Amino acid sequence: MDVQLWTYIIVGITFAIYIGIAIWSRAGSTKEFYVAGGGVPPLANGMATAADWMSAASFISMAGIISFAGYDGAVYLMGWTGGYVLLALLLAPYLRKFGKFTVPDFIGDRYYSNTARTVAVLCALFVSFTYVAGQMRGVGVVFSRFLEVDIDNGVYIGMAIVFFYAVLGGMKGITYTQVAQYVILIFAFMVPAIFISIQLTNNPIPQLGFGSTVSGTETYLLDKLNGLHEELGFAAYTNGSKSIIDVFFITFALMVGTAGLPHVIVRFFTVPRVKDARISAGYALVFIAILYTTAPAVAAFARTNLIETVSDQSYSEMPGWFSNWEKTGLLTFEDKNNDGKIQYVADKEQNELTIDRDIMVLANPEIANLPNWVIALVAAGGLAAALSTAAGLLLVISTSVSHDLVKIQIAPDISDKAELWLARGAAVLAVMVAGYFGINPPDYVAAVVALAFGLAAASFFPAIILGIFYKRMNKEGAIAGMVTGLAITIFYMARYKLGWIGEPTTSEDWWFGISPEGFGTVGMIVNFAVSLVVSNVTAAPPQEVQEIVDNIRFPRGAGAAQDH
């Protein structure tokens, strides 16, 4: 059977599963819609959190980026896992004890201020929208390549699916669908990785395989790869080329950004007890780590296979995958010296091959000659990753509107049923907007995703941490901190990444050599400093707020998540 038929079969089966689960577990109340009724077992919550977190970027792009960046790719590996340590230790248990539905809920109540709540809602909406647009695009790319439909139609199909289960099921539907999606995406990621690890190194465990010797020789795989890189003029694979300070700041911004992302934090409101919130962050990281420790192995294997297959080989003898990807325009060959061979080298003048990093994971099984069903499985896994994250984000968007804006601030008397319909209406609107951006992506999608992390780091994280660990923290400090942290981060991105302000810039102009991706760390430090200074020169928070803080610091009496 060919790849396309396999893709129809496997993607069809997985989608039937998702929709079946959505119907079986649809939400009957706002509480079920927002936090799945607060009764999700921690192991299931851990899997759902992992699927929620691992997006098209983790599944499709990350191993490809590492494959080309070598050591430097570690910023994503450490940044997107280390944040869970911060979440588990500093945020999850306390927010669970606090026991409301959303992050703006916490900010609004802890800082006894609807202004603070509104700032938090705006941050949540901005972060979630930028993220979700990228996911819809990812869905479109996978559909267009494997189902051979137009990319716009790919996005429409994705919208219809997300619409169905996010809008009907709310958090309850999403949680159980995400459990299924986790199983599918991890299976789809591991199968080709194990196959290729055995092919290259005879070791079935990819995490060990990429530190082993190449089958039939005494040379270590990484030494061989460094050798190949040296021959072609690239920096050694295990050393990288970014400056230490930049790697440090980017890693930090990604970690703190992870801990500040509203769609991740809200998952810890869905478990029954504080104890469960702690352990489900642990389970989530185990499930994430399975993919994140495999990805660097996949990256090294793919890099080796790629160089060996194409470098200095004649163009006419390239295998089928090469021309398939040439058709998509994501891989191009230009025979500059007319010798009919592919020169793939670091020197831009002589290099004849350009490869989009995003195709590496999808093309990897084809490059390694794996069976067609494995290739189809990878497509299904990519879709599972993109859809699960999109659904989680859409939920945050609809909750922010129906709960944090309408219910709390505009119409407190609204009935539970009306609020539920409002939440669904907001989800419908959010799917439409996300679909629009998926079809008409701003040409700086990647830049905007970096912005989303930086903004989460520079806005939410300090406000939440100080709200828990510093009783004297008041609303003036929190609002001033969030606003300055956000403002300076947005300014830096607009100036040095998006080029909206002033003359064009280069990396020479960066402050202290920190790239815009890493600037969220600076925004966070500024936020902390401003918050502390301002709160110390203004009045202490009221007694009852200080009592709330005392109360969230120990687990007893948590109970289920409460409405107001």
Next chain:
Amino acid sequence: MKLYWKKNIKFLTILLIIWFVVSYVAGILLAGPLNEIKIGGFPLGFWFAQQGSIYVFVALIFIYVSWMNKLDKEFDVDEKE
């Protein structure tokens, strides 16, 4: 209750120091010199950055959970089943 919170902060400090050392010190600041040491085919700094730190992160969360569950019982602030 003050003592409970103080112990909690002590646990957090210990765990976050380890968190910082494996990722930022071993994986980034000292990655260059550590790369001179080889474990199997892995340069050590590279291994910490792309593998080791992630394993340690997982372990840290589980250690934290077990410490805190014990502490909750000790101070009688745990949740009833």
